[in-house]
Amino acid sequence: MNDNLHQLRCFGCGARISGSEVKPDFRCVDCGDLFEVEYPGWAQRKSLDRPNAGALKWLWRERRCSSEALDHSGVWRFRELLPILDSFGNAVSLREGNTPLYALPRSAKALGMDQLFAKHQGMNPTGSFKDTGMTAALSVARERGFQWVACASTGNTSAAMAAYAARAGLRSLVLIPEGKIAWGKLSQAMDYGAVTCQLKTDFDGCVRVLTEIVREAPIYLLNSVNPYRLEGQKTPAIEIAEALDWNVPDHLIVPGGNLANSSALGKGFQEMRELGLVARIPRITVVQAEGANPLVRSFRESRGAEMQPVEAHTRATAIRIGNPASWRKAARVVQSTDGWVLEATEAEIAVAKAELGAEGLGCEPASAVTLAGLKKLRAAGTVGDSETVVLVLTGHTLKDADYTIDFHRGTLLRAEESAGYEREIAALRREARNVDATPGAVLAAMKEAAS
Numbered sequence: 339m340n341d342n343l344h345q346l347r348c349f350g351c352g353a354r355i356s357g358s359e360v361k362p363d364f365r366c367v368d369c370g371d372l373f374e375v376e377y378p379g380w381a382q383r384k385s386l387d388r389p390n391a392g393a394l395k396w397l398w399r400e401r402r403c404s405s406e407a408l409d410h411s412g413v414w415r416f417r418e419l420l421p422i423l424d425s426f427g428n429a430v431s432l433r434e435g436n437t438p439l440y441a442l443p444r445s446a447k448a449l450g451m452d453q454l455f456a457k458h459q460g461m462n463p464t465g466s467f468k469d470t471g472m473t474a475a476l477s478v479a480r481e482r483g484f485q486w487v488a489c490a491s492t493g494n495t496s497a498a499m500a501a502y503a504a505r506a507g508l509r510s511l512v513l514i515p516e517g518k519i520a521w522g523k524l525s526q527a528m529d530y531g532a533v534t535c536q537l538k539t540d541f542d543g544c545v546r547v548l549t550e551i552v553r554e555a556p557i558y559l560l561n562s563v564n565p566y567r568l569e570g571q572k573t574p575a576i577e578i579a580e581a582l583d584w585n586v587p588d589h590l591i592v593p594g595g596n597l598a599n600s601s602a603l604g605k606g607f608q609e610m611r612e613l614g615l616v617a618r619i620p621r622i623t624v625v626q627a628e629g630a631n632p633l634v635r636s637f638r639e640s641r642g643a644e645m646q647p648v649e650a651h652t653r654a655t656a657i658r659i660g661n662p663a664s665w666r667k668a669a670r671v672v673q674s675t676d677g678w679v680l681e682a683t684e685a686e687i688a689v690a691k692a693e694l695g696a697e698g699l700g701c702e703p704a705s706a707v708t709l710a711g712l713k714k715l716r717a718a719g720t721v722g723d724s725e726t727v728v729l730v731l732t733g734h735t736l737k738d739a740d741y742t743i744d745f746h747r748g749t750l751l752r753a754e755e756s757a758g759y760e761r762e763i764a765a766l767r768r769e770a771r772n773v774d775a776t777p778g779a780v781l782a783a784m785k786e787a788a789s
């Protein structure tokens with residue numbers, strides 16, 4: 339059986355090629371732009387390849403009770419919408435996806451809203467949404483017979499890649515810039531057996547070296563220029579629609595780094611509408627850190643037509659990217675859904691993260707830009723009281739415990755960074771206290787904290 343129904347379309351010049359024709363750097367030979375996966379059989383209404391919306395909703399629900407391993411994946415449960423493999427038997431899964439959609443009653447109340455949710459992608463097997471993309475793209479690598487996979491990353495991509503490679507019995511290579519290493523996240527890549535090389539260059543330099551390597555040697559590139567990653571990363575859009583009984587939220591708010599995730603979620607909603615699974619599409623808003631805001635500048639200066647790379651600075655390491663590869667795709671998603679592009683300062687990110695923590699939901703600082711962005715949309719009156727909003731929390735709080743501890747100890751932000759936010763920060767900080775080892779002293783500490 340051939341489960342493969344896809345082709346690749348260049349996002350820049352529109353050239354179409356088969357999946358096996360693409361160059362190892364995933365760039366178009368004519369214009370250098372990125373590719374996007376498309377399914378030609380979906381376009382004609384009478385085509386036998388076009389999925390039937392009613393049947394799919396029923397089938398996907400049935401699979402929740404299935405005993406087949408592939409059906410337990412929150413990515414491959416929706417495999418009719420990602421027919422990218424010759425055989426789904428080649429899928430490499432760690433039971434990713436099926437992440438919770440949590441209500442946020444406290445934040446909703448503070449913002450005067452009724453319908454606020456968080457889609458927590460940090461609840462994936464390696465702790466970030468990268469797993470949903472990695473299960474898709476690494477399965478393609480395995481099916482095409484690669485022995486080695488590689489990425490340039492200091493964070494979550496390498497953790498996800500190394501885990502899925504280990505499950506598939508493939509070797510993995512991680513290139514990191516020397517001296518700028520997030521050891522907390524890299525510990526996962528090491529544990530899952532990746533070959534990790536520190537290069538005397540920055541992140542962009544690592545990407546350049548890796549691009550040359552994959553042109554020479556049979557190594558499969560798993561950075562988010564690989565369009566199959568986006569096919570996995572679009573599936574949370576399906577989960578959100580399913581959880582809301584096939585109504586879509588009015589707004590979806592997503593952090594922006596390399597800008598693949600916002601692009602993928604937009605693709606997911608657009609395909610669902612084309613296939614008649616949902617009637618409309620949410621407005622998709624991308625939020626960047628103020629110190630790593632090339633898309634914000636692009637919209638300010640040219641409405642998303644041009645983008646100049648910036649030097650990126652933010653403690654939210656997962657979005658510390660100055661030259662995002664997928665910016666054109668993300669710009670198109672924001673424009674076509676009537677969304678916004680916003681930025682959040684370091685203090686706004688830290689406060690939002692602590693507020694989510696106070697609701698019992700830990701996330702990475704990069705994820706908290708979504709709540710910081712929503713506050714701005716509410717203040718500007720662009721999100722209504724009764725509109726439904728979903729924040730995409732991209733990573734787990736334990737990915738960057740140093741950040742959280744620094745916040746609560748009061749060492750995270752410099753005085754000029756926290757200016758104007760001192761009271762909010764003071765109200766959210768919870769320092770560990772040194773207390774005598776007696777019941778009386780502990781009870782006194784509780785009393786003091788309650789007052």
Ligand SMILES: *Cc1c(COP(=O)(O)O)cnc(C)c1O
Binds near residue numbers: 466468494657702734
């Ligand atoms: C990768 C990542 C992002 C950024 O996603 P892009 O697709 O690069 O925009 C945001 N948050 C976390 C936790 C991530 O791992």
